[in-house]
Amino acid sequence: MSNIRNFCIIAHIDHGKSTLADRLLEKTNTISKREYQDQVLDDMDLERERGITIKSHAIQMEYYHEGKKFILNLIDTPGHVDFSYEVSRSIAACEGALLVVDATQGIQAQTISNLYKAIDHNLEIISVLNKMDMANAMPEEVKDQIVDLVGCKREDIIEASAKTGMGVERILSDIVTRIPPPKGNPEAPLQALIFDSIFNSFRGIIAYFKIVNGTIKKGDRVKFVSTDHEYNAEEIGVLKLKQDPREEISAGDVGYIISGIKISSEVKVGDTITHVKNPCGKGISGFENVKPMVFAGMYPVDADEYEDLRNSIEKLQLNDASLSFIPESSAALGFGFRCGFLGLLHMEIIQERLDREFNMDVITTVPNVSFKVFTIRGEEIDVHNPSGLPPVNHIERIEEPYIIAQVITSADYVGPIMKLCIDKRGTLKNQVYLTKDRVELTFEMPLSEIVFDFYDKLKSISKGYASFDYYYIDYQKADLVRLDILLNGEMVDALSTLIYRGHAYDFGRKICVKLKELIPRQQFDIAIQAAIGAKIIARETVKAVRKDVTAKCYGGDITRKRKLLEKQKKGKKRMRQIGNVEVPQQAFLAVLKID
Numbered sequence: 194m195s196n197i198r199n200f201c202i203i204a205h206i207d208h209g210k211s212t213l214a215d216r217l218l219e220k221t222n223t224i225s226k227r228e229y230q231d232q233v234l235d236d237m238d239l240e241r242e243r244g245i246t247i248k249s250h251a252i253q254m255e256y257y258h259e260g261k262k263f264i265l266n267l268i269d270t271p272g273h274v275d276f277s278y279e280v281s282r283s284i285a286a287c288e289g290a291l292l293v294v295d296a297t298q299g300i301q302a303q304t305i306s307n308l309y310k311a312i313d314h315n316l317e318i319i320s321v322l323n324k325m326d327m328a329n330a331m332p333e334e335v336k337d338q339i340v341d342l343v344g345c346k347r348e349d350i351i352e353a354s355a356k357t358g359m360g361v362e363r364i365l366s367d368i369v370t371r372i373p374p375p376k377g378n379p380e381a382p383l384q385a386l387i388f389d390s391i392f393n394s395f396r397g398i399i400a401y402f403k404i405v406n407g408t409i410k411k412g413d414r415v416k417f418v419s420t421d422h423e424y425n426a427e428e429i430g431v432l433k434l435k436q437d438p439r440e441e442i443s444a445g446d447v448g449y450i451i452s453g454i455k456i457s458s459e460v461k462v463g464d465t466i467t468h469v470k471n472p473c474g475k476g477i478s479g480f481e482n483v484k485p486m487v488f489a490g491m492y493p494v495d496a497d498e499y500e501d502l503r504n505s506i507e508k509l510q511l512n513d514a515s516l517s518f519i520p521e522s523s524a525a526l527g528f529g530f531r532c533g534f535l536g537l538l539h540m541e542i543i544q545e546r547l548d549r550e551f552n553m554d555v556i557t558t559v560p561n562v563s564f565k566v567f568t569i570r571g572e573e574i575d576v577h578n579p580s581g582l583p584p585v586n587h588i589e590r591i592e593e594p595y596i597i598a599q600v601i602t603s604a605d606y607v608g609p610i611m612k613l614c615i616d617k618r619g620t621l622k623n624q625v626y627l628t629k630d631r632v633e634l635t636f637e638m639p640l641s642e643i644v645f646d647f648y649d650k651l652k653s654i655s656k657g658y659a660s661f662d663y664y665y666i667d668y669q670k671a672d673l674v675r676l677d678i679l680l681n682g683e684m685v686d687a688l689s690t691l692i693y694r695g696h697a698y699d700f701g702r703k704i705c706v707k708l709k710e711l712i713p714r715q716q717f718d719i720a721i722q723a724a725i726g727a728k729i730i731a732r733e734t735v736k737a738v739r740k741d742v743t744a745k746c747y748g749g750d751i752t753r754k755r756k757l758l759e760k761q762k763k764g765k766k767r768m769r770q771i772g773n774v775e776v777p778q779q780a781f782l783a784v785l786k787i788d
Contacts, residue, residue, distance in 0.1 A: 204293035205301035212355035221254040278515040289317040289372030296330035301660035326354040377444035383407030385466040408443035418465040418476035424452035462514035485533025490558035492529030505551035579689040592668040602659035617642035709733040
């Protein structure tokens, strides 16, 4: 065990984590020239297309230091704030972390929040200054920032370039010398923490775990502590680039187990595996349950695919434990699920993965956050969906979740960013100059304001330089109203939103204009209205397609034309009563993209 090192890489988006992981794998000869491709651990097509890491990946390397063989278990982590749950799981399975900072950009918001998580778990931090080969690198300034943040010595910071391979040898030797080996007793009863799982259609569910205490052999009878189900360990092994079967694995190792489990609800991330004959006293305290921040309804385009959608979401949940879902129904869309996500990017990725991995075509409703509603009878109701709101005369007050948002930016953009945050109902709490031209701004603001387009606007205002991170604090009272969209007097529940009263009029107006463009014309007028309760605040009309019924009248008395027009008028009236309006799929998506 003294020769095992478990470590993860933490950094902001695009600071070179995956490229550094490539260099480490090359240097330790874990992958051959034939298997090599850039960002080798990002094995999802989606990750390669977008250039982001979505899943944390575990891989084992062998490294010889001063004649001794060391086993290094690397867990590569995502950098985006929406996947911070993946990072927290990786940190729980490690004893050390490489903190990678881009020498051209300096410390960014996500670096700081992930670093605090690592420090809370008492990980040994090795600071790496990446992209030193770039012409615009600022090593001395960024080193000052790292020393201020981590409190390490200047000479401990490793100058490296993941692209050229500079400094990689020193990183490997520092991992061996500075990161402590895992603590644990191979002779004790088995305790293994599950940190991830995937579904394989031939072999069932494959769970990835880290052994804290004890030893597991192939064929052992094991059980999962939280569900108490028993299984045979049909295959165990370690994670190289592909799965590498072994006869036994013991404390400190990271590996996988295949035991023919078919039901996805039986495997939970954070659960403990132990032996049936000699079980451990209690499970390992795993990770806290993740709190979804953004909720949206997901409905199958074809109502018959409801069960397929359920199976697909369950399989996806195995691989992404931060996704939560409950069944719900909607008058406009039929049966579907109300899903909880960590953010908008997370929602977009889940939608893409459902499409690519399971061929599921889904309609997603307007995303919103969960609110607490207090009624005049003293009840407290959690509302995830605007249609679940009690009548207005029963509501005493509504509370919405607030967050602390930290924005790190260069001093040139402070004014526009402050204006953006204040427009989004934020209040400035703190402003700190990290260096002479880098500022950290701290705002308190409602979560619902950052759900839509806050991140995109922040990036465009700051020309891509501002970085952003947030954490949830509590619920506070809010002046919110339910904005309904009516088509010919019929409410479309999938387009309802809970919105701040001051923004309701503008938003309602924009939705009506947008829907007018998207809804195809019928043979009768369609009234598109935005309403708060019984009060209509905006209206647009999609004009009817008129058929010229008087074309066949040439000559003769005007009364003949009048008679035909009256007949048409009656028909139109009847048509409006029984005609229904199809809302195209683009309309639901367009509401998300309203600027």
